[in-house]
Every structure is written in C-alpha cells, then in structure tokens.
Amino acid sequence: MGRRVFLHIGTMKSATSYLQALCELNIDRLAEAGLFWCPQDVRYEAVKDLVRRAPRDGRATGSWSGLAERIHRHAGDVLLSNEMLAALNSRQISRLVRAFPSADHHVVVTARDLARVLPSHWQTTIKNGRTWTWSEFASAVCSDEPMPDGAAESAHTWFWQRHDLAAITARWVQVVPAEQVTLVTVPAEPSDPEVVATRFVSVLGLDATGWEHPPTRNNASLGAHSVELMRRLNGSMAASGERDPDHRFRRALGGALAVDTSLEPPFALTQDQQDWVRRRAQRMVDELQGSPLSVRGDLADLLPMERAQPGAVDPGTATDAEMLVAAQRGMVNLVDTFADLRSGSDELRRQLRAKEAERQALEDRVSEQERTQRRSQQRGGPPTAASGSVRLLSRVGQLARRLTDTREVGGDEVAGRCRGEYGRAESRSPSGPHLAPQPAHQGEAMTTTPQEPLRDDDMESTTSASSPNPGSDADGTDGDATDTVDGDSGDADGTDGDGTDGDATDTVDGDSGDADGTDA
DSSP states (O other): OOSEEEEEOOOTTSSHHHHHHHHHHTHHHHHHTTEEEOOHHHHHHHHHHHTTOOOSSSTTTTHHHHHHHHHHHOOSEEEEEOGGGGGOOHHHHHHHHHTSTTSEEEEEEEEOOHHHHHHHHHHHHHHTTOOOOHHHHHHHHSSSSOOSSHHHHHHHHHHHHHHOHHHHHHHHTTTSOGGGEEEEEOOOSSOOHHHHHHHHHHHTTOOOTTOOOOOTTTTBOOOHHHHHHHHHHHHHHHHHTOOOTTOHHHHHHHHHHTTTGGGSOOOOOOHHHHHHHHHHHHHHHHHHHTSOOEEESOGGGGSOOSSOOTTOOOGGGOOHHHHHHHHHHHHHHHHHHHHHHHHHHHHHHHHHHHHHHHHHHHHHHHHHHHHHHHHHHHHTOOOOTTTTTHHHHHHHHHHHHHHHHHTOSOHHHHHHHHHHHHHHHHHTOTTOOSSOOOOHHHHHGGGSOOOOOOOHHHHHHHHHHHSSOOOOSSSSTTTSOOOOTTTTOSSTTSOOTTSSOGGGGOOOOOOOBOTTSSOO
16 A cells, blocks of 8 residues: 555646646656556546446446556555536545555645636637537536526536535545645746646655656647637537547547637636626635645636636627637547548558558468478478477467458558467477577567457547647547536536535546646
C-alpha cells in the first residue's frame, strides 16, 4: 500500500486536462519517484463504478475493485486524477477513502476564475448534445437561487455542486483532515501554462523542471458562430432521432471547427453577469481564507476581472450566413483530417503486405523442412534436426495468416509473434536452430497480453488524436470522457433514487483551452 494517496478531484474546467496530459507525458518521472499514476482508461470507468452508476456498456463493472487492487499492490505513493470526484457526496467520499485505510490521503483541488469557467462549461454541454442557449445557461447559473423552471434549476444546481469551492472542500474535510487538502489556483490570463504545472507538481513533493509539457492548444474553444452551429445541429439530430451516444461525431466536428476560432468573435458573460460572478467569487474567497487549507498560488487568481470580455457576442445572434462560413471551414478541416487518416491507413496496408510476404517465406521454409523429414523417414535414416519441431513450426504459418487476415494486430506484431512461435519451436529441436536466430525481443512478443482487434472505433480515435482538438483533458475525450450536464439523471433535481448525486458520476469533456493552454 502506498504511503500517500493523492486525490486530484478537479474542479472541472480548471486545467485538469492539461495536468492529466502532463502526467501522462512524464509517467516515467512519476515512476522514478515511486508514484503510481492511474491511467485514463482505468480511472474514469473505476470512478463511475465507485459511485454505483450503471455504465452504458458494462465496461465499468468491477473496475473500481480492480483499480483498488492494483493500487494496493504498489509499494509507493499513488496519484488519482478525476474531476468527477469534486461532486461526490460525503457517503461516496467515505467509501473512496475506506478503500485505502492505511494511507495518508491528500486531496488536491484545482480551480480558476468563474468568468472563464462558465463559457467553457456551457460549450462542453453543447459538445455533449445539449440544446439550451448560452443566454439561458448563463442566466440560470448567475442567480442567487435556482429558477423555478426545471431545466434552469437543474443547470443551477448541477453547476454549483461542481464549482462552489467552499462547499466542495467542506464535504471533503469531513473525511480527510483539512491540513491534507491543498487548493491549486490557475493563474489569471495571460499566463504561462507551466505555472500551474509547477504548482500542481509541487504538491506531490516533486520539481517540474525539465518535464515535458503537452501542447498549449490541444483543446481549443469554439467561436460564437461555431458553437451556435453545433447547438442547432444538436436540435436537428434529436428531432430526426439520430444518435451519437459516445459523442464521437460531435468531438470530431468540434475539433474541426476549433481550428480557426480567431476568425470568429468570442462569447462571454454580459457586464451584469460578470459583476454577479465577481461578487460570488469574492464570497468564496472570503470563506476559503478562513479555512486551514493549504494554497499553492494566490486566491486572487479566483477573482474575475471587473470588466466583461470586450468584443464578446451572444452566440444566439449568429446569422445563417455566419454559421455557413463556419461550417465551410469545418468541412475543409475535416477533409484534411480524413486525408491524414487515409495516408496512415495506406501505410498500415503496406506494412501488412510486407509481413504477409514474410509469412509466406516462412511457410515455404517450413514446408521444405516437412518434405525433408518425410524423405528421411522413407529412406529409414536417422531423424533430421527438424523432427522435433516441424509440427510446432507449421503453427507459425497458421498464426500469421489468422493475425493478418483478421487484422487483430499491427504489421510489426505479426512478424514478432510469428518469430516468437518459431523460436520456441526451434528451442525444442534436438539439433538446434536451422534458421538465422532472431533478436530476443522478437520472441517475447508472444508472451505479452494480446492486443484488441483493430476496429473502426480505433480509426475514430485516430481522428481525435490527429485533429486540432484531440481531447485529451483526458477529461477523455475532447480529452475527456463525456456525459451530458444532466448526467442522464432521472430526476429534475439531479439526484438518483437513492438520494445520492447521480450527476457526480458524469465525466466531462476536456477543459477547453485558452491561449494559455489551460481552459476556455
């Protein structure tokens, strides 16, 4: 069991994608420091399972217990980063902490000013299929009390459950000592994204000097015209019954539309909304100043600017002509992305053909050894060197053909696994190897866990990775795993039938990037 378990709980849209990508890029440095980093594909499904939310496809079943077992087997410290954790209720927090009873738990909360969070969060809901307008969302959130309207009330409750820092930390300090909770602030713009990286890594007791940093524009925001285009497209898709359950289409389109955002006006809060958010932020800062929490950075970073962003417009005022121009740019960028994918696919086919030729040559040599063996037996002579391995060698050709025909693995893996099979067959031969010996690492490929079959989904993942908006916030997809703002919750108040917050399990799209590479 690790001596310390660091829980990076968000909040959403606070450079979480950037910091998660930072850890992924420097996983070797973390390992050298004895820190176990929970991979993205594991930590999101595991947390869904932790809070007992039924997964869409069953992948999360048992995944929390599996992750907990991996953590228990690790002898050093552990870092788990997932922005869904900020919204956990006290019961869920207790269950998480009890999973590692002998560890010292350290909670890391990242936060940024709310005037930047609000537009970014609304944009995420649009990428996840919602249809409410920017003015509807901003008005619902920028209110002291929830509006009586169902959708507005849901938006207000959902947002503040995930961004009221005072309330979030109050829930966590009921289970974890306040002295072991650290708030990391995202600097005000403009700023170097490495500043928040240095602050975050310092909480782990490490120095970020020399670390590799992720691209600063890997999760860019949309302009006012492009995001309104997506919002209206969501309505059309819903009306026609078209489904995009994993948001793959919307992520690809969002990445294409985000390439030329400088050609469109931004969207932001009105001056009245800016004033309200600044007052709300000041109340949160006042409450935090009286708490025993540690702070890396400056609480003043959480205060929005006094003036609203100049030049910002309401996306709802976008004309058909403006959205048509945005759509044309998006189509051009999608074609470029498709061309890149096609080129990569052609290269894979070339590699497969080369490995097929190599496989055929290997089969020919096996057949020749079989003929030699038969002739020797017919003459009544002593067994040849191939007598102990011919049967095993014949499996090599069958294996290669199956791998190639079904595309279960890549080209290099075909040769590696075939050579591994041949190497084991040769080791059983009484007279030693007949073919030129292969490097040891080629044979080892057979002992590794087989890769999953190459599917169309893999090509779609490549689309995200090669597009300007690959989504890594890790938040999975946009860099973030994604659920809609309503969290697929069955109740208007955002709670599940057991009284717990079902929305706490929603994964969010990656923090939309600003020029500083942290978030929109």
